[in-house]
Amino acid sequence: MLNPCAKPEMAFADNSRNMAERFFTAQRNSIDGNRIGPQMDQVKKYVPPFEALEKLKRYCSVQERSYKAVREKLYNCGLVPDQVENILAELISDGYLSEQRFADAYASGRSKIKGWGKRKIVQGMKQLDISEACISIAMLQVDEDEYRVRLDSLVEKRAKLEKGRPIFEARGRVARFLINKGYEPDLVWDRVKQLIGQF
Numbered sequence: 001m002l003n004p005c006a007k008p009e010m011a012f013a014d015n016s017r018n019m020a021e022r023f024f025t026a027q028r029n030s031i032d033g034n035r036i037g038p039q040m041d042q043v044k045k046y047v048p049p050f051e052a053l054e055k056l057k058r059y060c061s062v063q064e065r066s067y068k069a070v071r072e073k074l075y076n077c078g079l080v081p082d083q084v085e086n087i088l089a090e091l092i093s094d095g096y097l098s099e100q101r102f103a104d105a106y107a108s109g110r111s112k113i114k115g116w117g118k119r120k121i122v123q124g125m126k127q128l129d130i131s132e133a134c135i136s137i138a139m140l141q142v143d144e145d146e147y148r149v150r151l152d153s154l155v156e157k158r159a160k161l162e163k164g165r166p167i168f169e170a171r172g173r174v175a176r177f178l179i180n181k182g183y184e185p186d187l188v189w190d191r192v193k194q195l196i197g198q199f
Contacts, residue, residue, distance in 0.1 A: 045077075045078070046077065046078035047078065049079060049087060052074060052077045052083075053087050053091075055073075055077075056074065056087065056096070057091070057094075057096055059073065060091060060096040064098070064105040065102060066099070066102050066128045066130065067099060067129065068128050068129045070088060070091065071084060071088065074087055099134050100134050100138070102130070103125060103130050103137070104137070104138045106124070106125060106130075107121050107125070107139055107141050108141055108142070112150075115150060115154060115181065116181055117151075117182030117183030118183070118184065119182040119184060120181060120182020123182070148187075148191075151178065151183055151191055152191060154178060154181070155174060155178065155195045156195060158173075158177050159195065159196050162174060171196050174192050175189055
């Protein structure tokens with residue numbers, strides 16, 4: 001804000017400095033309009049790069065992590081983009097971080113443990129910025145026979161909950177549930193039509 005009592009040239013200098021500070025702050029927090037790190041109020045505590053590297057080695061040793069999650073952790077340590085990318089490169093070269101291993105674990109876990117369909121698994125990996133090549137290879141890890149058995153089991157369980165409803169309403173409700181879990185609509189309707197009516 002301009003000070004009315006200040007000399008005109010001093011007021012202009014203050015205003016220019018504030019504009020320059022706002023410009024450089026915006027530049028630090030974005031590249032081509034994309035946010036590259038947290039705002040300063042989101043940084044919990046500055047951690048030096050060598051300490052951050054050791055913390056991230058422990059973090060990645062516990063379970064497979066995505067590049068996106070590790071990158072966010074590093075930005076939350078208050079590091080700048082060059083430091084973040086150097087640490088990421090070191091974690092990858094030391095074998096602590098692998099996009100393909102993470103994608104394989106993600107696809108397997110979401111399919112077997114959470115019972116997700118392929119469409120939802122692929123969507124989840126895309127949200128984590130996993131490359132198309134890694135997604136394709138990871139989806140080959142999902143066993144087709146197990147996938148269909150799991151789908152049939154879900155149809156049967158859900159159909160028991162819909163007992164007492166007219167058959168077309170029950171089929172519709174079961175199909176919507178499974179499609180929302182990420183199963184392919186054609187496959188869902190095929191299994192629903194075959195299995196519902198027997199319960």
